Amino acid sequence: MTVLSLQNVTKSFGQMEIIRGVTLDVPQGERHAVIGPNGAGKSTLFNLISGRFPISSGSIRLEDREISGLQPYEINRRGLSRSFQVTNIFPRLSVYENIRCAVLWSLGYKYSFWRGVNGLVDARERSEDIMERIGLASRRRDQAGVLTYAEQRALEIGITIAGGARVILLDEPMAGMSRSETENAVALVRKVTEGKTLLMVEHDMGVVFGIADRISVLVYGKIIASDTPQRIRENAAVKEAYLGEAAH
Amino acid sequence: MSALGKILPWIVLAILLAVAPYIFTSGTSHTMLSIMALSIIFALSYNMLLGQTGLLSFGHAVYYGLGGFVAIHAMNTIIRNKYAVPLPVIPLIGGAAGLLFGIVFGSVSTRRAGTVFSMISLGLGELVASSALILRTFFGGEEGITTNRSRLAPFFGYKFGPQIEVYYLIACWCFVCILLMYAITRTPFGRMCNAVRENPERAEFVGYSARMVRFIAFSLAGLFAGIAGALAALNFEIMNTQSIGAVQSGLVLLMTFVGGAGVFFGPIIGAILITFLQITLSDVTGAWQLYFGLLFILVVMYSPGGIAGWLALHEPLYRGGQLGRLVPAYAINAVPLIIMIAGGILLIELAFWALVKSEGEGPEMSIFHISMNTSSFWHWLVAVVLFLGGAFALRATWPRVQDAWGSAVARLREQPA
Numbered sequence: 039m040t041v042l043s044l045q046n047v048t049k050s051f052g053q054m055e056i057i058r059g060v061t062l063d064v065p066q067g068e069r070h071a072v073i074g075p076n077g078a079g080k081s082t083l084f085n086l087i088s089g090r091f092p093i094s095s096g097s098i099r100l101e102d103r104e105i106s107g108l109q110p111y112e113i114n115r116r117g118l119s120r121s122f123q124v125t126n127i128f129p130r131l132s133v134y135e136n137i138r139c140a141v142l143w144s145l146g147y148k149y150s151f152w153r154g155v156n157g158l159v160d161a162r163e164r165s166e167d168i169m170e171r172i173g174l175a176s177r178r179r180d181q182a183g184v185l186t187y188a189e190q191r192a193l194e195i196g197i198t199i200a201g202g203a204r205v206i207l208l209d210e211p212m213a214g215m216s217r218s219e220t221e222n223a224v225a226l227v228r229k230v231t232e233g234k235t236l237l238m239v240e241h242d243m244g245v246v247f248g249i250a251d252r253i254s255v256l257v258y259g260k261i262i263a264s265d266t267p268q269r270i271r272e273n274a275a276v277k278e279a280y281l282g283e284a285a286h
Numbered sequence: 287m288s289a290l291g292k293i294l295p296w297i298v299l300a301i302l303l304a305v306a307p308y309i310f311t312s313g314t315s316h317t318m319l320s321i322m323a324l325s326i327i328f329a330l331s332y333n334m335l336l337g338q339t340g341l342l343s344f345g346h347a348v349y350y351g352l353g354g355f356v357a358i359h360a361m362n363t364i365i366r367n368k369y370a371v372p373l374p375v376i377p378l379i380g381g382a383a384g385l386l387f388g389i390v391f392g393s394v395s396t397r398r399a400g401t402v403f404s405m406i407s408l409g410l411g412e413l414v415a416s417s418a419l420i421l422r423t424f425f426g427g428e429e430g431i432t433t434n435r436s437r438l439a440p441f442f443g444y445k446f447g448p449q450i451e452v453y454y455l456i457a458c459w460c461f462v463c464i465l466l467m468y469a470i471t472r473t474p475f476g477r478m479c480n481a482v483r484e485n486p487e488r489a490e491f492v493g494y495s496a497r498m499v500r501f502i503a504f505s506l507a508g509l510f511a512g513i514a515g516a517l518a519a520l521n522f523e524i525m526n527t528q529s530i531g532a533v534q535s536g537l538v539l540l541m542t543f544v545g546g547a548g549v550f551f552g553p554i555i556g557a558i559l560i561t562f563l564q565i566t567l568s569d570v571t572g573a574w575q576l577y578f579g580l581l582f583i584l585v586v587m588y589s590p591g592g593i594a595g596w597l598a599l600h601e602p603l604y605r606g607g608q609l610g611r612l613v614p615a616y617a618i619n620a621v622p623l624i625i626m627i628a629g630g631i632l633l634i635e636l637a638f639w640a641l642v643k644s645e646g647e648g649p650e651m652s653i654f655h656i657s658m659n660t661s662s663f664w665h666w667l668v669a670v671v672l673f674l675g676g677a678f679a680l681r682a683t684w685p686r687v688q689d690a691w692g693s694a695v696a697r698l699r700e701q702p703a
Contacts, residue, residue: 088491110490120491128484139481142474143493149502151475158474201492 041066041235042087042118042205047096047106048259049079049086056082058259059096064205069236071246074256075279080239081123083256084209087237088120089113100205115143119203123210123239125190127197129183133174136182136193137165140200164200171230172196173222188219192226199230206231208238212245224248247271255279296465303457307450314565316449317521322561323453323460324517329541329553330467331510336539337547338471339503340483341396342404345411346511346538348391349384351530352414353512354519355425356383361433361520372441377459377516384512385505392504397497399486408532415531430526433519446520456517463510468550470506479503537564540578544585546592555593573638606701608694615690619683626676632669636660 042064049057056079064070072080085091087098089110098106105113128136138155141164142148147155155161169175172192177185182193195211211227212220224245227238240246246253247267254264257279263270270276306319328350335341357380364371395406418425425431436447446452470476478499481489486496519525528534537560545556560578567574589596603609632653639651640660649661658665 109495111493111495114491114493122488126485126488126491128481128488130484131480135477135480139477139489140492142478147474149475149478149494149498151470151473151502151506153474154469154472155474155477156472161474197488197492 039066040064041101042237043097043099044087045097045099047083047086047098048094049082049091050094055094056259057086057093060256060259060261062254062261062264064235064237066235067233069231069249069251070238071250071253072237072239072256073241073243073246073253078256079259080256081209084120084207084237084239088118088207111143114201114203117203118205118207119198119201120207121194121198121209121211123213125187125194127182127190127193130181132179133169133182133185133193134165134178137168137196137200138162140197141165141168141202144201144203164202168196168200172226188215188223191215191223195223195226195230199234203234205235205237208236208240210239210241212240212242220245299464300461303461306457307453313449316453318561318565320449320453320456320521321518321565322558323456324514324521325538325541325557325561326460326554327463327510327517328514328538329545329557330464331507331514332538332542333547333550333553334467334470334479334503334507334510336542337549337552338476338483339479339500341399341500341504342407342539343535344404344408344532344539345414345535346407346507347530347532347534348411348414349387349508349511350515350518350534350538351418351525351527352387353380353384353515354525354529355431355515356380356512357516358431358433358519358525359424361435361438362431364439365434365437370439373435373438373446373520374441374455374458376438376520377513380516380519381509381513384515385509387512388505388508392501392508396500396504399482399496399500403500411532411535415527418527418530425527425530426525428526430524432524435520435523452521456521459513459517463513464554467510471550475499475502540582542592544581544592546594546596546598548591549594549598552592552594559593571635571638572642573634576634576638602698603694606694606698608697611694611697612687612690615686619680619687622676622679622683624676625672626680629669629672629674629676632658633666633673636666636669 040063042062044060044062047057047060048055060083072083074080082091086093086106089105089108089112093106096106097104100113100116100118103116105116105118108116128139131139138161141161142155145158145160145164147158147161166175169178172195174185174189174192174196177189182190185193191211195208198206198208208227212223215223220242227236227249238249250267252265253267253270254261255270255273255276256262262279263273263276265273303323307316310316310319332343332346335343335346357376360379361376363369391410395403395410419427435452436445438446444451446455471479478489478494481492481494482496482499489496489499515529518529541556541560542553543556544560545554546552563574563578563581567577571577585592591598600609600612603612635651635653636658639658640649643651644660649659651658651660
């Protein structure tokens with residue numbers, strides 16, 4: 039069953055067409071990677087799917103319901119959550135508060151200002167569980183802004199998955215990490231996206247070929263190939279447009 | 287924290303509110319305490335925007351003033367028709383008015399945060415303040431609208447004629463409002479206010495509309511500002527257009543910022559201090575507004591977290607038992623600081639007298655019961671020497687504070703967590 043479906047999605051900024059007709063179907067439970075050279079429009083594509091920018095034309099459907107034109111919070115409430123390439127957390131709140139803010143809506147607490155937040159057992163347990171899974175339980179009281187870079191990246195993923203979204207978009211989760219940090223992060227991404235549909239942008243080819251069930255190659259706003267890692271590796275057009283370039 | 291530890295601050299607060307008029311017994315102090323208590327509500331309501339949600343409003347007096355005007359008209363209507371509504375209920379009416387106007391104006395102004403929000407709040411403030419001068423039947427023009435609180439139905443025998451009875455009425459409302467506003471910070475909504483303050487975009491990607499969070503915060507801030515305004519109306523028995531204008535909006539910003547927007551209790555300190563200065567300073571010197579301006583600038587420059595933020599810096603040292611290390615350094619620095627402040631005050635007062643008063647009243651003046659003369663070169667020299675001498679001495683002694691902080695923090699790090 040297709041969970042996330044893009045049909046002829048385009049996006050222009052002024053005269054510049056950045057996304058030039060992307061069609062992509064991601065079935066349930068698939069780990070799908072989007073790769074492509076710098077400036078291909080990978081982050082823009084994520085911004086369109088998650089509602090950060092409106093699309094210029096086409097259609098984006100999440101579980102058979104149109105989500106293009108919705109606000110980011112509406113898309114999030116329908117079960118799609120995203121992370122950011124540049125760490126995007128609540129810097130002066132504690133690690134625990136960061137995670138708890140991300141679970142509140144999904145547990146149905148909405149804007150309630152008539153019940154204490156510290157007494158919400160389910161919110162606390164869910165937050166504890168998430169902190170345990172991203173390996174930040176020991177730093178729960180620390181301000182998010184003082185964490186190390188790798189810890190902030192883990193928190194970024196924690197915030198993204200905390201609401202229990204069924205579709206997860208990760209935008210370069212390993213950007214700027216060392217080799218050993220990357221290995222830990224790969225294990226983390228595998229663990230926390232278990233049983234979910236994952237769409238990720240990643241530069242590190244080792245990571246992509248290790249995690250993804252299927253890979254789409256985005257070049258100048260168009261998907262030129264979408265296939266298994268093995269076939270993508272062998273695809274001549276892909277080699278020319280991207281992998282060859284990366285080998286220089 | 288233990289249950290007692292949670293309740294204790296509230297018991298202390300209740301006792302302080304209850305005994306304050308027995309410590310400061312004069313009629314003027316009772317008036318001042320009443321104004322302080324209602325200013326606390328006003329400043330805390332402002333901090334729901336500034337400190338909690340990160341919204342800098344330049345027009346918060348609109349909700350205070352409108353709450354007060356609606357309350358005073360309600361009181362006059364009740365008196366005219368002899369309705370059996372006692373005075374303690376009036377703040378509910380003011381609060382409802384503040385909430386209503388908060389909802390109406392908030393739906394426009396909270397679409398955006400940041401500079402856009404600030405500019406709209408300024409515009410709405412000016413709009414309401416200038417309409418107030420035109421709509422004379424409701425706002426009473428220059429003279430304002432008056433009432434007589436003791437003509438309302440008695441409440442368990444109390445008619446609230448004496449100031450002390452009004453004080454206790456305001457103090458009760460103050461206690462309830464502080465408790466409620468504190469409780470709101472510890473709800474899902476309260477935490478999302480902080481999240482929106484920190485990173486509105488990320489809040490949207492965890493399911494919350496930043497605009498809705500701002501809108502609710504704005505409406506609730508209007509509610510509490512309206513309660514404060516109604517308490518002002520029944521305290522002064524008069525409302526005029528000043529209470530709705532930019533000066534009043536600036537005053538609540540001053541209270542909140544000087545007290546400290548980053549800590550819940552900060553605006554309480556600010557409201558008490560600024561109200562005290564406002565009432566006492568204006569009796570002592572004609573240049574009191576200059577002192578307000580200087581205080582604001584100094585806090586912004588040297589302690590952007592306000593008084594409460596400065597106090598909060600010491601909390602980890604206090605917990606670690608290292609606070610004592612700072613005492614000698616602070617004591618040594620206090621001497622040149624006081625000399626510098628004294629010199630500064632002398633300079634300001636001499637200048638104020640020379641520029642404003644000397645023409646009519648001659649060069650003779652007195653400060654702190656000391657006779658000064660604005661035409662005497664030596665008196666000016668003394669003031670300059672005190673000010674500059676204090677300033678230079680402070681520069682020399684300041685490293686001691688830094689050293690003391692450094693060693694206290696180092697000791698704290700050595701302690702096992």
